[in-house]
Amino acid sequence: MxxxxxxxxxxAVVLATGVVPSFGAPSPPAEPPGSANPDPLAEFHAQRPTWKPCKQTLECAEVVLPLDYLRPTGERISMVISRSKATDPARRRGVLVVNPGGPGGSGLSMPAYLAKTEAARAYDIIGFDPRGVGRSTALNCRTVPAxxxxxxxxxxxxxxxxxxxxxxxxxxxxxAAGGIRPFVNTPNTARDIDVVRAALGEEKINYLGYSYGTYLGAVYGTLFPQRLDRSVLDSAVHPEWIWREQxxxxxxxxxxxxxxxxxxxxxxxxxxxxxxxxxxxxxxxxxxxxxxxxxxxxxxxxxxxxxxxxxxxxxxxxxxxxxxxxxxxxxxxxxxxxxxxxxxAERDLVSGVFTTVICEADWxxxxxxxxxxxxxxxxxxxxxxxxxxxxxxxxxxRSFTPPEGPIRLRRDGYPVGVVVQAEGDTQTQYESGPAMAERLRHNLVTVVDEGRHGIYGTGNACVNRAVDRYLLDGLLPPSSSTCPGEARPDPAAAASPQHVQTYLDELALGPVRL
Structure with a gap:
């Protein structure tokens, strides 16, 4: 597999072209020295990132995290985060944490990807390599012969x-996975995000997630409802299909x-x-x-x-x-x-995050x-x-025992958000969007007759307008609304090179992913 x-x-031939441990809730304020109930995460929350120039025009920094949130004084791992500051400081309304999905997708480039959106004017956009991924403490597995x-x-x-x-x-x-594999899962990644929030000195975050990132955002909102403000879930995972059914x-x-x-x-x-x-x-x-x-x-x-x-x-x-x-x-x-x-190209080592996170549920x-x-x-x-x-x-x-099962998603304590779902999406099927919107009581934007996966920021003016008005002005779209997708072709016209490249990029990604 x-x-x-x-x-x-x-x-190019054939066609031209996410029992909750106690750390799942917001941590209480740090107790004074000598207190009988010190905050076990106080040290992690008190760290402040040191930003340095990194890829593209972004800044990057490292945040230290506990490997196991049930034993925060034990082993530690690192997470690399990226940032693009709000281009209109007068309008700044906090941070927008973004995740591209995967599970296991690198998010360091996401602030650059969203640089031309209206959201970039009002938010410091925060990307990150989740635990196990890329420049963060990596979870690697060895390849096997076919x-x-x-x-x-x-x-x-x-x-x-x-x-x-x-x-x-x-x-x-x-x-090859060492001792970190059991702790690479969605709940822990959500807890990591909250450590990042505290390290950034923010009372709350705003969140934009694509694909698997929608599940990660929903888990964060379930565990930390008082720490989440506006949220957009684009191409949502089905809350009941974790993971085989998805x-x-x-x-x-x-x-x-x-x-x-x-x-x-x-x-x-x-x-x-x-x-x-x-x-x-x-x-x-x-x-x-x-x-x-x-x-x-x-x-x-x-x-x-x-x-x-x-x-x-x-x-x-x-x-x-x-x-x-x-x-x-x-x-x-x-x-x-x-x-x-x-x-x-075969490599001896490959990321093991995808094939670990999807094992957080029983198969x-x-x-x-x-x-x-x-x-x-x-x-x-x-x-x-x-x-x-x-x-x-x-x-x-599965050769390891997850320390906890999937989180039962709910929205209790944070604002109504927006779910965007395309009718023809094949990674997270259309039924997933209405199901996620119903579970969290979010408002749903359906992109009609569209096969794309991940819509906001890709050129759909209707979706961009709805999401921008929500993120910048707090204006919700209707409880259920539609946006048109890309038009069906004229049989006599050739596809644009951009569309052909989209097709070839899709083929190159391989068949199973979120």
Whole structure:
């Protein structure tokens, strides 16, 4: 499974283009020396960052944290944080802590990413590498040799190889992860954020999280409600799908996009000739997949096709190029741009944060549960490597005991926030947004007919306006509202280079992530 997490699908062919420990609550004011009840985190809260220039135009600093919040006098780790100061100091209203997701994504560049937003005018934007990530005390795991073949539609006798590879990946992580792995989880990262808040001298923070970062922000608000002011959760995780179900739902979302694309193609049957109905276009797709499986390149060509279809169908501006490519393949034309599925460069060590954080929740241990799912997903959800979402992962063979389970999310003591969710999002499926908004009683902005993951700051004027008015002026959007997504294409027009690059970047990220 580890290998599929790092797979880079380089296909320019087929398509051109989160029992709560006592430290979960806000820490009381530090007691005077000699007090019978000293604040166990006082030393950490009292530190003040030393800022130095770092990447791009940002400043970076190091904050020291307890490895285990139940034993704060024990081992320590470090977290590197970044900052861009508010560009309009007269309007400054505090800090905006941002997280890009992952789990395990580096957030040091996030303040630069948001530099041109209206939020950058009024907030010191704070990014960070979470515990275990990048320049913070890193959690590294060793890679393992491939056991299973990269196949979107493997036969039943291949399933044990997928399980063996997942077990090997977990064993390799156990061997290399030292003593920090059990403490790399969402609740502890949320506690880290609160130490950062105190170190910055802020009474409260504001928060913007994308993808997994929405769950992290919701956990922070649950643990520290008196310390959170405004919050935006963009492309939210489902509060009940932590974590296996969230991945399974990705495959379903991928197919929905393919079906939506097929419906659009059917509406342009005279142009593409792939079928006059959604069903006919889907049959054509399966025919192309069968033909590719029969070619000398074998399953690899079909796997490339399945993987690329899952990505291409989510981005509406690429639908025309996708249709043209399918038509060419159907006609048997050479797939000159088709490159074989290529693995990203192998490294001896890789970050173990993703494959640790998702183990904070229990996973099934009966392999038959996974094999039954794999049969269904192989046949029904091949696009975008859907079967990977049903297969055993390292968490199936978890080699450590989490010190606590997932936090039950709630909003009790901090203001109403905003959830942004795109209808065609495949990493955090649309149902996740309304579920998170309902759980936290936040207001929901739905981006209609859009496949992007992470909307604010990417050029959607409607979403940017709604989020900016909330973050800067405290003005909530309606309890439920919509914004348009990127327009569907004109079949006669070519996709922009920017859209093509978005597609290729998506392929290169690999199939499973948040």
């Amino acid at each position: 580890r290998r599929y997490l790092s797979v880079g699908v380089v296909v 056991i299973a073949s990269a196949d979107t539609r493997p036969q039943d006798d291949e399933f044990p190889k997928w399980a063996a590879e997942a077990r090997a990946a977990e064993d390799a992580c156990r061997e 991945f399974r739902a990705q495959a379903i979302a991928l197919r929905r996009n393919v079906e939506a694309w097929a419906g659009w193609v059917a509406g342009h049957h005279a142009r593409y000739g792939l079928g006059a109905t959604t069903e006919e276009v889907l049959v054509t797709l399966e025919g192309v997949a069968e033909d590719l499986a029969a070619k000398p390149a074998g399953v690899q060509a079909r796997t490339d096709f399945d993987a690329a279809m899952g990505v291409g169908a989510r981005y509406r501006p690429l639908w025309a190029e996708t249709a043209d490519s399918v038509a060419r393949l159907r006609a048997g034309e050479p797939a000159e741009a088709t490159a074989p599925m290529a693995r990203s 099934p241990t009966d392999l038959d549960t996974y094999y039954e799912d794999m049969r269904v997903f192989r046949d029904r959800y091949p696009y975008g490597f859907g079967i990977v979402r049903a297969a055993p992962m390292n968490c199936t063979f």
